[in-house]
Amino acid sequence: xxxxxxxxxxxxxxxxxxxATEYLQSFEDSLLTVLYVSNxxxxxxxxxxxxxxxxxxxxxxxHASYLEEKVHEVFHPWxxxxxxxxxxxxxxxxxxxxxxxxxxxxxxxxxxTQAQKSSPGPVSHGVLSRxxxxxxxxx
Numbered sequence: 512x513x514x515x516x517x518x519x520x521x522x523x524x525x526x527x528x529x530x531a532t533e534y535l536q537s538f539e540d541s542l543l544t545v546l547y548v549s550n551x552x553x554x555x556x557x558x559x560x561x562x563x564x565x566x567x568x569x570x571x572x573x574h575a576s577y578l579e580e581k582v583h584e585v586f587h588p589w590x591x592x593x594x595x596x597x598x599x600x601x602x603x604x605x606x607x608x609x610x611x612x613x614x615x616x617x618x619x620x621x622x623x624t625q626a627q628k629s630s631p632g633p634v635s636h637g638v639l640s641r642x643x644x645x646x647x648x649x650x
Contacts, residue, residue, distance in 0.1 A: 512541040515615045517606045517638070518578070519547060527621040527649040528585060534617075535589050543593045544613050545582045547575055548602040571599075603637030615644055622650045 516531045534541050549571040575597040586593040598605045610618050620635045631639060631648055639646050 512538045512617065513613055513615045514541060514543045514617045514619060515546055515606070515610045515613055516543060516619045517546045517548065517602075517634075518621060520578070527619050530619055530647060530649045532586070535586075535592060541592065543586065543589070544609070544615070545578075545586070545593065545595050546606060546609050547578050547595070547597050548605045549575065549597065549599045550602060602634045603641060606634075606638050607641050607643070610642060610644055618642055618644060618646045620646060620648055622648050 512534065514531060514534055516527055518527060531543055531545075535543060579595040579597070582593065582595045596609065598609060606618065606620070609615075618638060620631075620638050622631050622635050635648055639648065
């Protein structure tokens, strides 16, 4: 089973991480890609090649490096079965494209919890409506 876990924070995304670790424990052949998407500048119709896209700032690179380090700490017991991937672009489109590229069987996305709000945010909602594979929304 191939799983894509889309996240923007490792320490605060406890439920999605717990769900991902349960899959890794339950399915010994499962592979996990932890994906962080920087909302970068892309040209009209998203035709700029991936290598030429630029994130908004160097802080994005720093945050991505921090997340990669945390992913390796949290998922250390599973070693080579887990990898980190940082992409730049529209979050919804990029998550769905990476799931396609990785031949994912499942996408796990978190849901930012806000008082009195139980519906998914715009990225989660977009992935739910556009993904071609099952999406697990972890709150």
